[in-house]
Amino acid sequence: MVSRIQAELKQNKPFRSLKDEAAVALLRTAAVLDHALNDALSAHDLTVAQYNALRILRGAGSTGLCGREVGERMIAPVPDVTRMLDRLEAAGLIRRERDTEDRRHVTVRITAAGLRCVEDVTPTLTALERRFMGNLDNDQLTALLSALDAIRSG
Amino acid sequence: MVSRIQAELKQNKPFRSLKDEAAVALLRTAAVLDHALNDALSAHDLTVAQYNALRILRGAGSTGLCGREVGERMIAPVPDVTRMLDRLEAAGLIRRERDTEDRRHVTVRITAAGLRCVEDVTPTLTALERRFMGNLDNDQLTALLSALDAIRSG
DNA sequence: TTGCATTACATGTTATAACAGTTATTATTG
DNA sequence: CAATAATAACTGTTATAACATGTAATGCAA
Numbered sequence: 001m002v003s004r005i006q007a008e009l010k011q012n013k014p015f016r017s018l019k020d021e022a023a024v025a026l027l028r029t030a031a032v033l034d035h036a037l038n039d040a041l042s043a044h045d046l047t048v049a050q051y052n053a054l055r056i057l058r059g060a061g062s063t064g065l066c067g068r069e070v071g072e073r074m075i076a077p078v079p080d081v082t083r084m085l086d087r088l089e090a091a092g093l094i095r096r097e098r099d100t101e102d103r104r105h106v107t108v109r110i111t112a113a114g115l116r117c118v119e120d121v122t123p124t125l126t127a128l129e130r131r132f133m134g135n136l137d138n139d140q141l142t143a144l145l146s147a148l149d150a151i152r153s154g
Numbered sequence: 155m156v157s158r159i160q161a162e163l164k165q166n167k168p169f170r171s172l173k174d175e176a177a178v179a180l181l182r183t184a185a186v187l188d189h190a191l192n193d194a195l196s197a198h199d200l201t202v203a204q205y206n207a208l209r210i211l212r213g214a215g216s217t218g219l220c221g222r223e224v225g226e227r228m229i230a231p232v233p234d235v236t237r238m239l240d241r242l243e244a245a246g247l248i249r250r251e252r253d254t255e256d257r258r259h260v261t262v263r264i265t266a267a268g269l270r271c272v273e274d275v276t277p278t279l280t281a282l283e284r285r286f287m288g289n290l291d292n293d294q295l296t297a298l299l300s301a302l303d304a305i306r307s308g
Numbered sequence: 309t310t311g312c313a314t315t316a317c318a319t320g321t322t323a324t325a326a327c328a329g330t331t332a333t334t335a336t337t338g
Numbered sequence: 339c340a341a342t343a344a345t346a347a348c349t350g351t352t353a354t355a356a357c358a359t360g361t362a363a364t365g366c367a368a
Contacts, residue, residue: 004303009227013213018295019287022302023187024229029302030184031230033177047354059167068316073163075178076185079356082318087354104316104363132308133173140301141172147290147298148179149158152186154286201324222346233326236348241324258333258346 026151033132040124044117049078050088054118057094057110064109066099093117180305187286194278198271203232204242208272211248211264218263220253247271 005025006014015021037048046054056073057065065073071081078084085108088094093114099105110118136144159179160168169175191202200208210227211219219227225235232238239262242248247268253259264272290298 003299004306005299008306009229010223011213011227018292018299019283019290022290022295022298023283023287025299025302025306026180027184027187028229029306030181032306033181035231059165066316069164073165075163075182077189080354082316083354102316102364106317129173129177132305133177135304135308136173136176136301138172140297140304141176143294143297144176144301145157145159145172145179147294147301148176148183150289150294151286152158152162152179152183154289220346234324236346237324256334256346260347 036128036132037125040128041121043124044121045091046117046121049074049076049084050093051118051121052076053084053088054093054110054114057108058115058118060109062109064097064107066105066107070108088114190282190286191279194282195275197278198275199245200271200275203228203230203238204247205272205275206230207238207242208247208264208268211262212269212272214263216263218251218261220259220261224262242268 001014003014003021005021005028008028009024015024034048037051041048041051052075053070056070067081067085070085071078085094085096089096093111094108095111096106096108099107133141155168157168157175159175159182162182163178169178188202191205195202195205206229207224210224221235221239224239225232239248239250243250245267247265248262249265250260250262253261287295
């Protein structure tokens with residue numbers, strides 16, 4: 001019996017354990033998803049990380065967030081928030097303002113153009129979500145979530 | 155009710171759908187895992203991709219594989235196999251040989267040092283696997299695998 | 309209130325990722 | 339069999355990732 005992930009990676013030998021297989025499948029699935037997302041977003045000159053940051057800032061509203069807080073909320077850690085924000089600012093999608101209370105902080109806010117940008121990519125991402133997650137019923141999604149939670153709590 | 159992933163990313167608003175939440179949790183979990191793996195491997199001067207390539211070549215044995223085949227078997231796609239192999243060759247972990255039958259191909263084989271390197275990191279990775287996957291029972295692993303398969307088949 | 313630690317951000321540097329284009333070799337087609 | 343296409347690997351280039359270090363502002367303790 002050859003598992004799906006085993007065939008996909010053209011492995012001639014079966015996995016040593018179910019844990020091995022699940023870990024590989026997890027990394028593989030995330031890579032596939034990430035690739036599809038980057039593909040879709042690149043048409044709008046965005047990376048997945050940039051889109052993630054825009055979503056975070058949209059959620060923060062007019063209050064904004066400082067750079068560190070943006071970094072903390074990212075799905076995947078970004079080692080250089082400053083320059084990621086530089087690029088978004090250069091594209092006019094965010095704006096930064098030195099905080100007057102604590103002048104170490106820089107408050108970051110999404111611009112109207114940034115909001116429009118997020119709106120623009122939404123249909124594409126909705127289609128992607130339907131494509132990849134569409135085959136899963138609620139029970140599967142719940143089981144997936146609880147398994148992923150258990151892994152991260154390790 | 156605040157979900158685990160929601161709290162982890164400090165999101166004040168719940169996810170729009172379970173599919174959304176599962177997709178984010180998946181990308182997040184893979185990032186956490188990838189980070190832990192890179193951390194562990196960096197002590198041995200290896201990246202996750204390099205370790206993956208070494209495992210692939212170990213599986214191929216003395217027959218070896220050509221560069222393209224290594225690329226096809228990678229968990230995460232690498233856009234520049236040549237230079238990843240350059241680095242492994244410079245470290246003495248693989249060796250390359252121009253194929254005499256089809257001179258376009260270069261056969262890649264793992265060296266004794268490469269095999270030793272894989273052996274050396276094994277205890278560390280076994281510990282990581284226990285840490286992250288240890289909390290999951292067989293049912294959860296099976297459910298996880300089938301959900302991931304369903305996602306990738308989208 | 310002065311010195312030191314901490315925080316937040318910025319900057320410098322190196323290696324790698326990502327993309328495009330090149331070369332050498334083999335396969336295919338008229 | 340010559341011309342063309344296809345394949346595999348290599349190379350060049352730019353932007354970004356990753357890591358370390360630097361700098362300015364604030365908190366805190368003696």
